[in-house]
Amino acid sequence: xxxxxRGIGHGIVEGEIMLSPMPxxxxxxxxxxxxKIIDEESNIRGRSFFGKxxxxxxxxxxxxxxxxxxxxxxxxxxxxxxxxxxxxxxxxTGAVLAGIPMLHDVPIDMLAEGxxxxxxxxxxxxxxxxxxxxxxxxxxxxxxERILLLRRSDxxxxxxxxxxxVSGSISDDESPEEAAIRELEEETALTTDxxxxxxxxxxxxxxxxxxxxxxxxxxxxxxxxxxxxxxxHDKYQWVTVEEIHSYRTVxxxxxxxxxxxxxxxxxxxxxxx
Amino acid sequence: xxxTKDEEKILNGEEGExxxxxMELLVVLGDLSGAEKLIPISSAxxxxxxxxxxxxxxxxFLEEISNDAKVTVKSTLNPVGMDLKDWKTLGISEAFATMQxxxxxxxxxxxxxxxxxxxxxxxxxxxxxxxxxxxxxxxxVVFANSVLEARTNKEGGPSALASAIIGKTPxxxxxxxxxxxxxxxxxxxxxxxxxxxxxxxxxIGKKIDxxxxxxxxxxxxxxEHKALGAAMAASGAASMYLSRKNHSACREFDTIEEIxxxxxxxxxxxxxxxxxxxxxxxxxxxxxxxxxxxxxxxVAKFLKRREPxxxxxxxxxxxxxxxxxxxRQVEILRRFGKIACDTCMVVAxxxxxxxxxxxxxxxxxxxxxTLCNQRVLYTTRKKLLELISx
Numbered sequence: 001x002x003x004x005x006r007g008i009g010h011g012i013v014e015g016e017i018m019l020s021p022m023p024x025x026x027x028x029x030x031x032x033x034x035x036k037i038i039d040e041e042s043n044i045r046g047r048s049f050f051g052k053x054x055x056x057x058x059x060x061x062x063x064x065x066x067x068x069x070x071x072x073x074x075x076x077x078x079x080x081x082x083x084x085x086x087x088x089x090x091x092x093t094g095a096v097l098a099g100i101p102m103l104h105d106v107p108i109d110m111l112a113e114g115x116x117x118x119x120x121x122x123x124x125x126x127x128x129x130x131x132x133x134x135x136x137x138x139x140x141x142x143x144x145e146r147i148l149l150l151r152r153s154d155x156x157x158x159x160x161x162x163x164x165x166v167s168g169s170i171s172d173d174e175s176p177e178e179a180a181i182r183e184l185e186e187e188t189a190l191t192t193d194x195x196x197x198x199x200x201x202x203x204x205x206x207x208x209x210x211x212x213x214x215x216x217x218x219x220x221x222x223x224x225x226x227x228x229x230x231x232x233h234d235k236y237q238w239v240t241v242e243e244i245h246s247y248r249t250v251x252x253x254x255x256x257x258x259x260x261x262x263x264x265x266x267x268x269x270x271x272x273x
Numbered sequence: 274x275x276x277t278k279d280e281e282k283i284l285n286g287e288e289g290e291x292x293x294x295x296m297e298l299l300v301v302l303g304d305l306s307g308a309e310k311l312i313p314i315s316s317a318x319x320x321x322x323x324x325x326x327x328x329x330x331x332x333x334f335l336e337e338i339s340n341d342a343k344v345t346v347k348s349t350l351n352p353v354g355m356d357l358k359d360w361k362t363l364g365i366s367e368a369f370a371t372m373q374x375x376x377x378x379x380x381x382x383x384x385x386x387x388x389x390x391x392x393x394x395x396x397x398x399x400x401x402x403x404x405x406x407x408x409x410x411x412x413x414v415v416f417a418n419s420v421l422e423a424r425t426n427k428e429g430g431p432s433a434l435a436s437a438i439i440g441k442t443p444x445x446x447x448x449x450x451x452x453x454x455x456x457x458x459x460x461x462x463x464x465x466x467x468x469x470x471x472x473x474x475x476x477i478g479k480k481i482d483x484x485x486x487x488x489x490x491x492x493x494x495x496x497e498h499k500a501l502g503a504a505m506a507a508s509g510a511a512s513m514y515l516s517r518k519n520h521s522a523c524r525e526f527d528t529i530e531e532i533x534x535x536x537x538x539x540x541x542x543x544x545x546x547x548x549x550x551x552x553x554x555x556x557x558x559x560x561x562x563x564x565x566x567x568x569x570x571x572v573a574k575f576l577k578r579r580e581p582x583x584x585x586x587x588x589x590x591x592x593x594x595x596x597x598x599x600x601r602q603v604e605i606l607r608r609f610g611k612i613a614c615d616t617c618m619v620v621a622x623x624x625x626x627x628x629x630x631x632x633x634x635x636x637x638x639x640x641x642x643t644l645c646n647q648r649v650l651y652t653t654r655k656k657l658l659e660l661i662s663x
Contacts, residue, residue: 096298
């Protein structure tokens with residue numbers, strides 16, 4: 001898996017990712033001599049990032065943080081590389097002064113602790129050699145303002161027992177729409193005459209184990225068609241959008257549903273005016 | 274970002290490793306801010322000068338780059354952590370002084386003027402209208418943009434230094450005319466005194482995030498501008514404001530999307546919020562930002578016929594340049610406390626000397642608790658002078 005990103009500084013580094021989902025304040029949040037996170041609230045508190053590829057959304061706090069990053073390098077306890085979602089001047093300055101290769105515009109939530117990674121600041125990309133991207137569809141079925149949630153059975157390979165939409169891999173020889181139609185029939189027995197496509201949105205990504213799902217989301221409406229489950233699900237439920245958050249779902253499901261409904265409204269508005 | 278041939282050469286290391294690294298920093302920061310190019314600057318004001326704030330990391334960095342780089346434009350320095358001549362009188366330790374001198378020496382070696390003040394515009398670094406500059410030190414940035422009508426973004430210590438060395442800064446933010454137009458109007462509905470300006474600044478900074486405000490209903494004098502801008506930059510992210518005497522001035526700008534007002538009740542609440550102590554003061558500190566000659570004159574005039582109250586330690590913080598311009602006033606003030614040149618209550622290691630400080634600066638009231646571990650009595654200048662004299 002390779003992500004295009006924007007490079008700051010120079011160099012190519014291979015190593016292991018250490019992930020902080022929280023922003024890091026280098027002044028006060030980091031021990032400049034030991035190369036450890038000391039921020040009380042950090043999930044990686046007390047751990048050394050020396051030689052690791054340190055990934056965090058962005059920096060926060062005092063501009064003196066740039067000098068702290070420089071000092072980490074001088075004390076020989078610096079991270080081997082820095083990955084940010086959105087670079088800020090403090091961290092970028094520190095990385096340049098210290099000569100630490102850095103990438104930004106990196107989707108931090110696609111990374112996991114311990115991922116092996118290659119950071120190329122010269123060409124501006126991040127390579128995750130052990131991670132595979134898989135294109136999938138997820139189809140949200142709606143009937144009169146209610147959304148169909150399906151519970152994934154214990155026979156499926158991932159997210160057993162979690163609630164989801166209709167979903168499955170897109171094979172090489174089919175388009176996302178074709179995959180959506182095929183999966184609807186396999187998983188719910190709905191055929192093309194029973195539903196209409198109401199909206200779709202650009203792909204989103206979700207991390208699951210060693211895979212990154214590249215999800216093509218669709219929203220379909222049905223009238224009174226019968227739902228019949230196959231082995232992949234053991235239960236279904238019609239719920240309102242507001243109720244979804246109380247279900248244990250696959251990652252980002254609620255987010256996807258909201259995006260689809262928003263896209264549908266936007267396209268309707270365009271028609272009206 | 275588009276670079277000229279000469280800039281490319283620097284970036285490729287043809288003029289040495291330090292200039293390469295400084296150019297790289299400007300290019301990275303320029304890209305982050307969406308600049309299309311670099312533009313020449315006429316001066317730089319460099320922060321990151323006190324050993325207390327930049328610690329060993331900063332010392333090592335400055336010593337390393339001072340080996341092979343010099344500033345190429347007029348460059349002045351922020352306050353350092355002690356009076357460079359009289360540090361012993363201020364109670365600064367030998368160990369601190371040694372490290373502080375290494376920083377000062379590195380800046381001197383690079384050709385930076387050792388003005389050691391947050392008010393460079395009082396000591397010879399006073400850019401004119403429309404000039405592009407690269408200044409760090411948030412209070413000076415606001416003053417330069419708002420009063421002098423020069424153009425600068427709020428730089429950090431390293432980026433101001435990089436600009437001083439390269440002589441350029443990214444062409445973005447407040448260097449561009451369209452970003453200098455006000456987005457929000459702030460109506461002041463009272464007749465303000467000197468002490469009110471710091472409170473206004475604090476209240477406005479909190480409300481407006483990083484937009485440029487147009488403040489109406491005031492016509493501040495220069496020292497009032499200084500207090501207002503420093504407080505605004507301490508409580509918020511704003512780096513510039515406009516001010517007009519008449520409220521109707523709001524109509525001149527069609528960029529204004531919202532008008533807010535500040536009344537007496539809000540002023541009272543803001544004042545109260547700035548204090549974290551009411552008594553047991555052990556330090557009275559004036560001069561944040563550094564005192565001007567006019568302020569020195571009015572303070573000296575008030576104290577002249579009074580006697581010192583030795584109950585408190587007190588500091589008058591100002592630049593050496595200003596002190597040299599008013600030697601008689603300095604002598605009068607010296608009877609009532611310490612003349613702290615080159616430094617101030619925020620960047621000196623005040624935490625080793627005092628626990629509860631009294632100040633008339635909203636900026637100092639913001640930073641004394643976090644940087645100096647102080648509790649703060651925030652009050653008017655007159656009250657401060659009455660505390661230290663009888």
